Amino acid sequence: MTRLLDPRSVRELATRLGLRPTKQRGQNFVVDANTVRRIVTTAGVTADDVVLEIGPGLGSLTLALLDAAAGVVAVEIDELLAGALPATVADRSPEHADALTVVTADALAVRTLPRTPTRVVANLPYNVSVPVLLHLLETFPDWRHGLVMVQAEVADRLAAGPGSRTYGVPSAKMAWWAETARVGSVPAAVFWPVPNVESGLVRITRRPPPETTADRAHVFAVIDAAFAQRRKMLRSALAGLAGSSAAASEALTAAGVDPTARGETLDVAAFARIAERLPVTPGPRART
Known part of the structure; x- marks a missing residue:
């Protein structure tokens, strides 16, 4: 025993x-x-x-x-x-x-x-x-x-x-x-x-990941950027990835997300939709 x-x-x-x-x-x-x-x-x-x-x-x-x-x-x-x-x-x-x-x-x-x-x-x-x-x-x-x-x-x-x-x-x-x-x-x-x-x-x-054409690394890069500065609206938080605040707003709107929303309101499926429409380049990483 x-x-x-x-x-x-x-x-x-x-x-x-x-x-x-x-x-x-x-x-x-x-x-x-x-x-x-x-x-x-x-x-x-x-x-x-x-x-x-x-x-x-x-x-x-x-x-x-x-x-x-x-x-x-x-x-x-x-x-x-x-x-x-x-x-x-x-x-x-x-x-x-x-x-x-x-x-x-x-x-x-x-x-x-x-x-x-x-x-x-x-x-x-x-x-x-x-x-x-x-x-x-x-x-x-x-x-x-x-x-x-x-x-x-x-x-x-x-x-x-x-x-x-x-x-x-x-x-x-x-x-x-x-x-x-x-x-x-x-x-x-x-x-x-x-x-x-x-x-x-x-x-x-x-469970299976969200259905998306974006790969996981791109989705995670969007998540990192969205939370790098929690108080920022997404159009500003993602400006570095998109190239500008205007480009980020366009991608967010296309993904069905309010550009003035903040990252803490989105689920992972929404981050995946954003990644599909947002070319991802190295950006700020949030603290995990």
């Missing part, structure tokens, strides 16, 4: 490894067994799933995933943690040791995996959560469902819809790939070290 990690065992593992968690890599480890059980249940992991986990750390979530899935592919950038994870699983869940595959790499650089994932479940490092998610959606098209734990503020942005105060670049770009929904909160107290922010759970369900 799998023995999940608790606060004492997490600290013992860290001490044995000589580990000092770093903010640079967003290393905050879950120390509460009930939390990882809840994540696995909410994620809907089944015995047929091969789960892709990013940033497994000391293995708190990994152990719970192995209890439910056919296999886990864990991508870990920290060589010390990646090297220790198989031994932790062999010690605490020996019957699942062969179901774990560890890839020592930066998740943003991974292009191939030893097994094809069907689901993504991860406690994502706060500082790279959005770029990692967008990379996984673009690079590994076979996974259809996911659940990620991210900083609460990021969870709100990922799940926001047009017109929301938190709607922005992450919201619009995620909507190209998938439906998202915030499905829970996680208190800071279940982590070690304890972060100074709460966390949120976001469910991801992949």
Whole structure:
């Protein structure tokens, strides 16, 4: 039977490894067994799933995933943690040791995996959560469902819809790939070290992108420009891409969008319509 990690065992593992968690890599480890059980249940992991986990750390979530899935592919950038994870699983869940595959790499650089994932479940490092998610959606098209734990503020942005105060670049770009929904909160107290922010759970369900003749890179360039200066009307925000405010207004009108509207009011389908009518050249990038 799998023995999940608790606060004492997490600290013992860290001490044995000589580990000092770093903010640079967003290393905050879950120390509460009930939390990882809840994540696995909410994620809907089944015995047929091969789960892709990013940033497994000391293995708190990994152990719970192995209890439910056919296999886990864990991508870990920290060589010390990646090297220790198989031994932790062999010690605490020996019957699942062969179901774990560890890839020592930066998740943003991974292009191939030893097994094809069907689901993504991860406690994502706060500082790279959005770029990692967008990379996984673009690079590994076979996974259809996911659940990620991210900083609460990021969870709100990922799940926001047009017109929301938190709607922005992450919201619009995620909507190209998938439906998202915030499905829970996680208190800071279940982590070690304890972060100074709460966390949120976001469910991801992949869907086809909008029907459009524009490619994704062009649509994303329009999104970046639209949100580079949130207070600007779209005719001004897109002037750099169109060549002038007048040209931007013409493209927006042709796309059925009010030139005086602002980016936060548009859904991804509207951005796609704009991209179809707007020649895209390098422009300002919004902060994700």
